[in-house]
Amino acid sequence: MNLDNLFDIKGKEILKKKKEHVFIQGDKNNSLYFIKTGLLKAYYISPKGKEFVKSFITEGNIAINLSSAYFEKPCTFSLQCIEDTAMLEIPLSLIDAYRKKNHDLSNQVIDLLLEFSLKKEKREFEFLCLSAEDRYKMLSQENSDLLKRLTQNDIAHYLGITPVGLSRIISRNSVSFL
Amino acid sequence: MNLDNLFDIKGKEILKKKKEHVFIQGDKNNSLYFIKTGLLKAYYISPKGKEFVKSFITEGNIAINLSSAYFEKPCTFSLQCIEDTAMLEIPLSLIDAYRKKNHDLSNQVIDLLLEFSLKKEKREFEFLCLSAEDRYKMLSQENSDLLKRLTQNDIAHYLGITPVGLSRIISRNSVSFL
DNA sequence: CAATATCATTAACCTTGGTTAAAAAAATGA
DNA sequence: TCATTTTTTTAACCAAGGTTAATGATATTG
Secondary structure: OOOOOHHHOOOEEEEEOOOOEEEOOOOOOOEEEEEEEOEEEEEEEOOOOOEEEEEEEEOOOEEEOHHHHHHOOOOOOEEEEOOOEEEEEEEHHHHHHHHHHOHHHHHHHHHHHHHHHHHHHHHHHHHHHOOHHHHHHHHHHHOHHHHHOOOHHHHHHHHOOOHHHHHHHHHHHHHHHO | OOOOOHHHOOOEEEEEOOOOEEEOOOOOOOEEEEEEEOEEEEEEEOOOOOEEEEEEEEOOOEEEOHHHHHHOOOOOOEEEEOOOEEEEEEEHHHHHHHHHHOHHHHHHHHHHHHHHHHHHHHHHHHHHHOOHHHHHHHHHHHOHHHHHOOOHHHHHHHHOOOHHHHHHHHHHHHHHHO
8 A cells, every 4th residue: 555645744753662552542542653663452441341452553554543533532442562663653633634735645545444444344244254263263364473473362352252262262273283 | 424525426326125135245346325215234144154234224324345346356245125225326436536526525435434434343342342132232222213124133143143042132131121 | 815934932952152260381570 | 590470271160142943923925
């Protein structure tokens, strides 16, 4: 994806250590973050107080809380570094102002939103149609490199199950590698 | 949401009866559909041959298969009428051509994609953080009018459970109305 | 209307993953 | 390196929802 126009807008360089938060569920935040190096997780604390991971964000990708950035509501999730992370922080107001002058940028924003929408549709499909075990198998096929950088805790919370449940799934399946 | 510019582009009027399909999983389709009256469901057939409902689309809303319309891939889901439905069919190529000339339209497309993205995020939250029973309670609080137009079969497949499971949830809860 | 198809309910039994707790293993930090 | 924290595994028991099948209730259609 060509992000040249987007990065004509100069962002502020931000460095965060592992375990630090970029924003927290309930805060307000109106920036977009472009990840230069590192790894983050976007996660919810559910009504029952449990953690669930919405997504992992890797180098070259973008993190944003849509409802806070676009609609000035509290953040619906928290964003935390899993590894030391370097990113560019770009206020959405800058992008929107720039969009009015630069038609190409609107098309880039559309491309980003399309990519995001398709990812979320894929995840919807997986929750609707697949078991936790199938979701794990799919993840390990499609994202084996990412998997190596994550704890089973985080993977389990991404799949919507407990770490105990994931450990069982893994031991059930590891037999077939003998 | 203001869709005036979008509907400067004249669509083709389409009428479909209950149970008829607009498109089928695997087909190619590059149009956007604006629903004038009626009700449709977008649904997957899972790898194991079961039906799961992705979403219901009501009057005033838009249906589109993003990966087919934007990326010329086969449709990832089927779109079928639950009631007799009148809609406007607008080829995406028309919208894209028009976008180049009309800056406002790009902003409308961004608004549509944002709305869609937020809906999908909400659904992701519900699958990650809520039980089937909680998802049903939420649906019946937030969409009681829609619920009346649906069979329990379709509702169950939307929640990601079987009709038998939904029937149990309803009977468990209906006791509390006595 | 009768015939048929669809939808909803209920019951018995099964499967997956949740819960709690304890122990082992691995990573982190002073 | 030693101590502490975090992660992973395992076990016993539990709960939610799946499966199958039978029955009844509603719709639909010839």
